[in-house]
Amino acid sequence: MTKLRLQAGMVLATLLLFVAALALNECVFARSEYVRGINWIYLPAGVRLLCTLLFGEAGAVGLLFASWLVCFGYFFPHDFSRAFMGGIIAAVAPYLVYRLAQLRFGLKASLVNLTPRRLLACVLAYSVASPLLYHAWLFLSGAREHLLQGLLVMFVGDLSGTLIVIYTLKGLLTLCTRRSTKLPC
Secondary structure (H helix, E strand, C coil): CHHHHHHHHHHHHHHHHHHHHHHHHHHHCHHHEEECCEECCCHHHHHHHHHHHHHCHHHHHHHHHHHHHHHHHHHCCCCHHHHHHHHHHHHHHHHHHHHHHHHHHCCCCCCCCCCHHHHHHHHHHHHHHHHHHHHHHHHHCCCCCCHHHHHHHHHHHHHHHHHHHHHHHHHHHHHHHHHHHHCCC
């Protein structure tokens, strides 16, 4: 029962972090939207990778629910197939990168062996995988107008958003570590 509760907590944390990142992105980078759902800077992309690396399968499930929530309720409420597939791709892309990192780097659940170089490789792989999967689906579904431009903008947006989230978190962790070492025991 405890493991189930922990998994549910990770799913909920992922959902909340994703929605919060989307709200922040809509406030701060509203003018960076290229077309509906594709931004030049997209902070939720960073949350997708972060939560999947931290929570594994529970993070992917949380992303699926969060992505369906925002796709059906906000981005594409009148386009069932785009909302449905967009949610699936949003969860699958970071999970594939997570699984690839496990295979290629022997990534452990504790992330103890996730070096800065390996983390950057994960960021780059995710920033390619997500737009590629999404635009492959768009191509197969017949939406071919401005496909290459959308792919490029989504790559830039996912890369910039992921780097901002990851390095902001890294900076905060470094700050917290420095402060905790200065406190008397």
